[in-house]
Amino acid sequence: MAEPQTNAKTNEPAKALSRGEIPRGLLVLFAILPLFALVYLMLGGGLFAPEIKPVARTFQGTTGVAGGGVADEPQRAEQVKAIMAVVPAEAHDDQPATPPGQADITAAATQYNALCAVCHGAKGEGDGAAGAALNPKPMNFHARAYQEQPKGVARWAIKNGLSGTARRSGMPAFALPDPQIWALVEYTYRLGK
Numbered sequence: 001m002a003e004p005q006t007n008a009k010t011n012e013p014a015k016a017l018s019r020g021e022i023p024r025g026l027l028v029l030f031a032i033l034p035l036f037a038l039v040y041l042m043l044g045g046g047l048f049a050p051e052i053k054p055v056a057r058t059f060q061g062t063t064g065v066a067g068g069g070v071a072d073e074p075q076r077a078e079q080v081k082a083i084m085a086v087v088p089a090e091a092h093d094d095q096p097a098t099p100p101g102q103a104d105i106t107a108a109a110t111q112y113n114a115l116c117a118v119c120h121g122a123k124g125e126g127d128g129a130a131g132a133a134l135n136p137k138p139m140n141f142h143a144r145a146y147q148e149q150p151k152g153v154a155r156w157a158i159k160n161g162l163s164g165t166a167r168r169s170g171m172p173a174f175a176l177p178d179p180q181i182w183a184l185v186e187y188t189y190r191l192g193k
């Protein structure tokens with residue numbers, strides 16, 4: 001038993017034979033790769049832990065993230081912060097004289113599709129065709145930062161636009177009656193929920 005073992009380690013023919021075999025390092029790699037894949041699926045893919053599935057949805061490139069918000073939330077948070085900085089502070093907490101009712105919001109949806117979807121996208125994800133080349137990008141109303149900002153900021157931005165502010169961005173002003181603007185504001189928040 002002991003003799004062939006020694007031979008295998010020292011003999012030329014034995015070494016030559018082993019050259020035809022799959023190198024051991026490669027075998028180890030083949031064994032380890034599926035393990036990596038499994039760990040990836042467990043941690044990122046939510047294969048065995050459904051509660052972390054939202055992470056997998058981010059990997060697939062959709063906007064859903066655990067706890068709301070969007071994949072590029074940090075950039076969106078920065079954007080919202082910058083918009084809030086150019087909107088006069090006293091406008092942040094503005095409220096509508098009368099909260100928009102369901103009929104107003106239904107009308108706002110039609111208006112949104114006609115005036116806003118081209119830049120902000122039909123679902124409000126900031127992905128409309130006319131917004132693709134804009135920098136900064138049209139707001140994604142699904143961003144947690146957007147949902148959490150005071151509605152007066154959105155109302156001021158729609159009424160006055162942001163192109164004339166220090167941001168010099170692509171958001172135009174809309175000369176609409178106040179109740180219609182508030183209904184549009186409400187619609188964007190609902191779109192993004």
Ligand code: HEC
Nearest residue numbers: 083115116119136137138139153154157162167169170171
């Ligand atoms: C020409 C493209 C374009 C159109 C059309 C447009 N937007 Fe925008 N919008 C933008 C861009 C770009 C920004 C981001 C501006 C920035 O970051 O300074 C923006 C920002 C906003 C914001 C500010 C987000 C915040 O934090 O308050 C709101 C609200 C908004 N848009 C609503 C609307 C509504 C409602 C309409 C339709 C009545 C509309 N937009 C039409 C391009 C557009």
